Structures are given as structure tokens and as C-alpha cells.
Amino acid sequence: FEYNPEKAKALMAEAGYEDGFEVDFYGTSGFQAITDNTALAVQQYLEEIGIRTNLILEPLPEFRARFATKEKPGLYYYFANQAPDPTQVLNAELDEEGTLAVAYYPETTLQEKLEAQRNEFDAAERLKIINSLAVELYENASWLPLFENVDVGVMRSGIEWRVAGGYRQGTGSMWSLRPLIT
Secondary structure, three states: OOOOHHHHHHHHHHOOOOOOEEEEEEEEEOOOOOHHHHHHHHHHHHHHOOEEEEEEEEEHHHHHHHHHHOOOOOEEOOOOOOOOOHHHHHHHHHOOOOOOOOOOOOOOOHHHHHHHHHHOOOHHHHHHHHHHHHHHHHHOOOOOOOOOOOOOOOOOOOEEEOOOOOOOOOHHHHHHEEEOOO
16 A cells, blocks of 8 residues: 555545544554554554544453444554455454444445355355455445555574464464474
């Protein structure tokens, strides 16, 4: 994504927010090594274009419990698609009944496509449905992509870095680094 604060300020002015605004900004603390620091960086970028935030970092269980109620207005910083199978994310974040679904798309076919990909056993056909679903979701997005992590690797003899559960070796999984025991 392009980094262009001047363009962002112009878009804010076009939307009627030339003086910016103030809003609560919620994020998780201590979940992965990068979440706290990333939230601080995002807060600084938002401030640069006039979005003044009250940063509230909470442990993941508290954050998710409040997030799921859909009752607290504000900005929510949450990571996305951390597993190779998109179904995990789709079920939680897109399905109308998902625990992390914060937007509904009544004039789209997203829910129908979500159900169709669940019921499709042919891998090639399922991929077509998921690709179509992804395009429609991006065209109707209720969220803003704020950043993209660049994975960092660690190379040194004498360490072990086993990551399970679909995660990749990278900054978000540095919790699994440990001395190699032979």
C-alpha cells in the first residue's frame, strides 16, 4: 500500500474531516510480540493525518469479549488472516454469526458465497468461489488495511524455532524460539 499522508489528509478533508477527529482506538496487548508496538505505530500514523486516538490496549480475552458485543464505537486494531486456510478467518470475521463480524453486507452475495465455499468439495471450484468472495469483500470493505507485516527470520546455530497450528516463522511467532537441546 502507498504511504501518502498528504493524500490521506486530502481524503479526510473531502470526507468533511479537515480538522480530523478524536476516537477511542482499541488493540490487544501481549498476544504476540508485535501487537503492542504495532498499535503504537498505527496510532502515530493516524495522528499524522488528524485522527487523534485514545489508545486502549487490553489482553486478548477482554478485547475479544467486548469486540464481539458490537456495542462500543471506535477503531479496532486486529490482525487478520493468520492461518493458511481462509475458512478460519471467514467464519469468524465475515459470517454474519461470526464472533469477530463487525459489519454486515445486506446488499451483497457474501454470505451466499461463504456458504457455497463451505459446501464445495472440489478444490478448484472452492478456490474460484473464495476468490470471487475476496473480490466482493474488498469492493465492500468496512475496514482499512493499515499496514502489512514483513516477516523476519532468525538464523543462528543452537536455536530451535518450531511453529505449529498454521503459523509461519516470523516476528509474530518469536514466542516459540528456544535454545536447541540436543
